Amino acid sequence: MKIIILIHCPDQKGIISSVTGFIQNHSGNIVYLDQHVDKSANVFFMRLESDFENVDLELLEKNFNTELADKYAMQWSLHTDSKKPKMAIFVSKYNHCLYDLLSRFNSGELPVEIPFILSNHPDLKYVADQFDIPYHYIPFNKENRAECEKKQIALLKEYEVDFIVLARYMQIVSGNLINLYPDKIINIHHSFLPAFAGAKPYHAAFERGVKIIGATSHYVTEELDAGPIIEQDVTPVSHIHSISDFINKGRDLEKIVLSRAVKLHVHRKTMVYNNKTVIFS
Amino acid sequence: MKIIILIHCPDQKGIISSVTGFIQNHSGNIVYLDQHVDKSANVFFMRLESDFENVDLELLEKNFNTELADKYAMQWSLHTDSKKPKMAIFVSKYNHCLYDLLSRFNSGELPVEIPFILSNHPDLKYVADQFDIPYHYIPFNKENRAECEKKQIALLKEYEVDFIVLARYMQIVSGNLINLYPDKIINIHHSFLPAFAGAKPYHAAFERGVKIIGATSHYVTEELDAGPIIEQDVTPVSHIHSISDFINKGRDLEKIVLSRAVKLHVHRKTMVYNNKTVIFS
Amino acid sequence: MKIIILIHCPDQKGIISSVTGFIQNHSGNIVYLDQHVDKSANVFFMRLESDFENVDLELLEKNFNTELADKYAMQWSLHTDSKKPKMAIFVSKYNHCLYDLLSRFNSGELPVEIPFILSNHPDLKYVADQFDIPYHYIPFNKENRAECEKKQIALLKEYEVDFIVLARYMQIVSGNLINLYPDKIINIHHSFLPAFAGAKPYHAAFERGVKIIGATSHYVTEELDAGPIIEQDVTPVSHIHSISDFINKGRDLEKIVLSRAVKLHVHRKTMVYNNKTVIFS
Amino acid sequence: MKIIILIHCPDQKGIISSVTGFIQNHSGNIVYLDQHVDKSANVFFMRLESDFENVDLELLEKNFNTELADKYAMQWSLHTDSKKPKMAIFVSKYNHCLYDLLSRFNSGELPVEIPFILSNHPDLKYVADQFDIPYHYIPFNKENRAECEKKQIALLKEYEVDFIVLARYMQIVSGNLINLYPDKIINIHHSFLPAFAGAKPYHAAFERGVKIIGATSHYVTEELDAGPIIEQDVTPVSHIHSISDFINKGRDLEKIVLSRAVKLHVHRKTMVYNNKTVIFS
Structure with a gap:
């Protein structure tokens, strides 16, 4: 299953390695990573495309919140390719x-x-x-x-x-x-x-x-x-x-x-x- | 001598043939003619590059005024390549x-x-x-x-x-x-x-x-x-x-x-x- | 009636004034004139958009051939907006x-x-x-x-x-x-x-x-x-x-x-x- | 000190998280990460801009080789802004x-x-x-x-x-x-x-x-x-x-x-x- 995660949060050290580590720990393979920091606004942005086999989406979201979103004050969203938008x-x-x-x-x-x-x-x-x-x-x-x-x-x-x-x-x-x-x-x-x-x-x-x-x-x-x-x-x-x-x-x-x-x-x-x-x- | 003539005036019939006839009557050869009509403003524009041999510039300008500029209410200017602009x-x-x-x-x-x-x-x-x-x-x-x-x-x-x-x-x-x-x-x-x-x-x-x-x-x-x-x-x-x-x-x-x-x-x-x-x- | 004339021929003196004079003599009004000389090939090109009222197309074409095309060795074509191309x-x-x-x-x-x-x-x-x-x-x-x-x-x-x-x-x-x-x-x-x-x-x-x-x-x-x-x-x-x-x-x-x-x-x-x-x- | 690392190697799982983890373990802060995979050639590319304070460059390079380059068959280079290129x-x-x-x-x-x-x-x-x-x-x-x-x-x-x-x-x-x-x-x-x-x-x-x-x-x-x-x-x-x-x-x-x-x-x-x-x- 292809999963796209969009993140933005205040810029700080260690975000990239934390997020990429998280994906790896959940057996995902990062296909594409785009990242940007708006230095004038001090905001970090990331778009992550990953492949997962047999992923429990609910658990993934829960863990993401606990391990990452709370820590870094992230606003984030997760999208799969299973449903076409209307x-x-x-x-x-x-x-x-x-x-x-x-x-x-x-x-x-x-x-x-x-x-x-x-x-x-x-x-x-x-x-x-x-x-x-x-x-x-x-x-x-x-x-x-x-x-x-x-x-x-x-x-x-x-x-x-x-x-x-x-x-x-x-x-x-x-x-x-x-x-x-x-x-x-x-x-x-x-x-x-x-x-x-x-x-x-x-x-x-x-x-x-x-x-x-x-x-x-x-x-x-x-x-x-x-x-x-x-x-x-x-x-x-x-x-x-x-x-x-x-x-x-x-x-x-x-x-x-x-x-x-x-x-x-x-x-x-x-x-x-x-x-x-x-x-x- | 290369002469450039720039013209604009109210649009009306016959301008192009009058101007090109004038150049020919004065033994000039038209090298390039660009023309435009702004229909919303009803204004005619023309840029004419001509070659002349042994032209009397003063007479040319006088005749242009008499034969063309007055008739068509033209604003016009004549430029030669004899002097570089500063x-x-x-x-x-x-x-x-x-x-x-x-x-x-x-x-x-x-x-x-x-x-x-x-x-x-x-x-x-x-x-x-x-x-x-x-x-x-x-x-x-x-x-x-x-x-x-x-x-x-x-x-x-x-x-x-x-x-x-x-x-x-x-x-x-x-x-x-x-x-x-x-x-x-x-x-x-x-x-x-x-x-x-x-x-x-x-x-x-x-x-x-x-x-x-x-x-x-x-x-x-x-x-x-x-x-x-x-x-x-x-x-x-x-x-x-x-x-x-x-x-x-x-x-x-x-x-x-x-x-x-x-x-x-x-x-x-x-x-x-x-x-x-x-x-x- | 709107008439478009396309011309190309060897470049020589006097073409523009001859053509524009011809249109005027046949009571046409030149709406747009575009002209180009390829100096390396010594070829003159012209596109002429004119308005005519009550024009005899056959006569116009005949006169164009006699007065212009033969003299300047022109290849030319005339197009009206009366019929849509297929x-x-x-x-x-x-x-x-x-x-x-x-x-x-x-x-x-x-x-x-x-x-x-x-x-x-x-x-x-x-x-x-x-x-x-x-x-x-x-x-x-x-x-x-x-x-x-x-x-x-x-x-x-x-x-x-x-x-x-x-x-x-x-x-x-x-x-x-x-x-x-x-x-x-x-x-x-x-x-x-x-x-x-x-x-x-x-x-x-x-x-x-x-x-x-x-x-x-x-x-x-x-x-x-x-x-x-x-x-x-x-x-x-x-x-x-x-x-x-x-x-x-x-x-x-x-x-x-x-x-x-x-x-x-x-x-x-x-x-x-x-x-x-x-x-x- | 600003350090730029360029990497390319055969594409495989886990590279991004390994490299970003390495930088973090060596107290570097990733400022910019660009990454690309050429899927037709199966090659992974990365450009990493990081900030380091008091880094031992020689040790960093040695560890990079041992921990990453050997494992992933990377070709890589490291550049600092300390010397202008000639x-x-x-x-x-x-x-x-x-x-x-x-x-x-x-x-x-x-x-x-x-x-x-x-x-x-x-x-x-x-x-x-x-x-x-x-x-x-x-x-x-x-x-x-x-x-x-x-x-x-x-x-x-x-x-x-x-x-x-x-x-x-x-x-x-x-x-x-x-x-x-x-x-x-x-x-x-x-x-x-x-x-x-x-x-x-x-x-x-x-x-x-x-x-x-x-x-x-x-x-x-x-x-x-x-x-x-x-x-x-x-x-x-x-x-x-x-x-x-x-x-x-x-x-x-x-x-x-x-x-x-x-x-x-x-x-x-x-x-x-x-x-x-x-x-x-």
Whole structure:
């Protein structure tokens, strides 16, 4: 059985040898170890991939707590590859990110289940139909927003969704939902944040006359477009490009950057602290 | 004789054929023609490189005004390769951009004259000495800033400086100087503007947890770090990089981006309007 | 009516003004002019986008030949936006490029018609079905290859296909087909050509220990992977990446690079000479 | 005292915990651990940065051999920061890489000593003079090549040179010299290897019509331009660029890529096996 352990704690002497010794004592074989110390914050991070035969998971967790977590004040989590995470996709009217995610899903590139796609518009139902995935159309306006969110949350609970991908959802997600899915809602913003946060970033980039545009995937927090950045990429532009050229070029960035972020999340390669990420590539 | 003509005017029918006909009627041979229309602003831009034998420059300019510029309400300028432009370099304490400019100058890569290097610190005099270029050390503080600027301007006039490069000058340039050199002062800012304008951009980028850092070269205007962007470039970073890693990686970006911008300016490949640039590559 | 004219001919004086004058005399308005001279080959290239009202196309072509093409020994072509080009897609077993093309097609990003998808494998029929596009499965082996090619050519003629996209087709195209579609068959090769031409480029790249992998889209010629390059892009790799990581990362390059090349071709922004391309962006 | 240990050996269970335990038992504190397994070759790699107070280096090395290296069949090396490595620079007539290295050296960015610069041409003596570094001019021709190499080797021995940087040296280095400095001669080649190995890569790239050019820094082996790649980078080009544009753009790549490779080598972040590198960033 493959086990991934993610750890962060105050930096101190001896953590690496204690953890690696623990794995060996429990007959695990370390396949990959990534470690990082943020010296300015004095925090230690570790991602450990190990192979175990016939492991008693419950006992392993108990011993880890007793022998390591308590001693080093660790926050930690353990993940196995026995169950695919459930990913809900929220969309609006743009289909490029959705198509990209679904075609990867179809190719086996994304080891997830997709219980449903959700939208406040009916426009992309045809894409969901193409891939035989349920499409929940929950329209809302200023008045019934809270009520609709309840429906969303009910769906997420019913399907035991593990994380949410906002594939150009274009709607602000409320604190209620964010608190239910901390560091588990992945958004794609169509600018190289922190430049051009908020609405119409391509228009703002065109106005400013930048020579490079970008896209940013980040975990959603209550402050708009200000959550921990998972992945960014950019592409050159010039005076010859109109706003609609920016939008076209940006689409290619958005879908690639979002898919990379989703893959990093699914493979447990992201850790969050201080509104930043550690990405173990 | 090689002649470069830069034109911009309201967009309208027939400009290209009128201008190219004019060149032909004056026995010029068009070597390169670059043209652009900003449809959102309805402005036409053109850069024309032509070869002329035995041309009467004065007559050419007079005819251009009569036959073309008046008719199309053109703003235009004519440049020959008979005289190298004079470039002053302003520095502070960082030597990487200065070394990069001077080594290119020494290799013949930059067709300019460098009458002097100017600084409010004595630190980089040794670099100027290495390359046998006069170094003017004009220290200043809050009290004598205006007076020192007068000295700067006197030097610029004395040496008939055509344009100024701020090679990590780290000082705010006053409106007086900017008005004397409109679209002729080139700065390098160590972020991908408009993100992280102002002081300590690498610290701010680290704090925000971006996955890409950048550098931006722009013409200086009165609003800090908000002038027309000439050139930008970026490089990936990750959680493993400290602020000092950002600074080190950034140095390589800064010097390359600044040198590219200086070359574009020297070869008359930049045009400015609406606080943006048209860059004819 | 929008008209695009592509010209190449030996470089000589006066071409630009003659052509732009011609357009004006025929009451056309030049919207965009791109021009290039390859000095080493002494060849002049031009792409001209013009707007015409009530133009007599036949007369325009006749006059162009008489007044310009004969005089300057031009090879030229004229394209209008009145008819969408017909694009056939040839595939094998990989679906990522096909999904990318079809989702762009569905979004209106690719102004083409897609009369059919063709393959020597049945594997991707489900994708064609998702998008309601006919799928022709023509299996072949060493013995019946020539015969199958006849079937392919019959289909291409029946549907009046204008150009062919090999979306990871993985088969060598014969000279017969290439001669029917000169500079009209677009391939994607999964390396930064000319490095790693031929089979299994990701394996070869891994073996060589490169730090960058790439993808190349090119027009197909009889020499394998040696045709005129339309578009290339790259992505960094490191020792941590296995061959299967290369393949995964490469997929994202392949689909983006191929789609960019297809768009350039569709918008008549490519010209071919000396086994190279001029790409008017 | 900071100690860096580099290890590679056949992959097997328990290595990480054994090594980290060893460091802890010797009162060292692990500051950074990087580890990699090449599964296709079944080789384990590790780079370990540790802090020690009052360590007996000789004893540490002896114990490492007894307790670890013998058991796991390790090849390993230990490096301290107590002595700066001595770097000789070989040049020909191009000054851009030399200027870049020396300006970084001058800024304290490269923690090395530079005992001398060596060339078969007198051209760059003025650069060496600018930076007060001895310049050895050893001209040679086909006849006296072997003799001259003896002089080179004598110099390298006299100054106890640790590694050699070929900063556009443009000469083939003999097997004698390579064997004296295995994985310790760093070259910069002006193409994205393996494309365009050998002479005149920019000419070949222009001829092929590529849309991207590159530079590659690698350790020198007896097969020309085929040694383990340390670092590569690329930049886009198009039909508008002439060979001399390629050369100009390439210069910026060459100097940045070479300097990055030199820094990686100096900081002991490179390991070589199977003609490839592991680069611990």
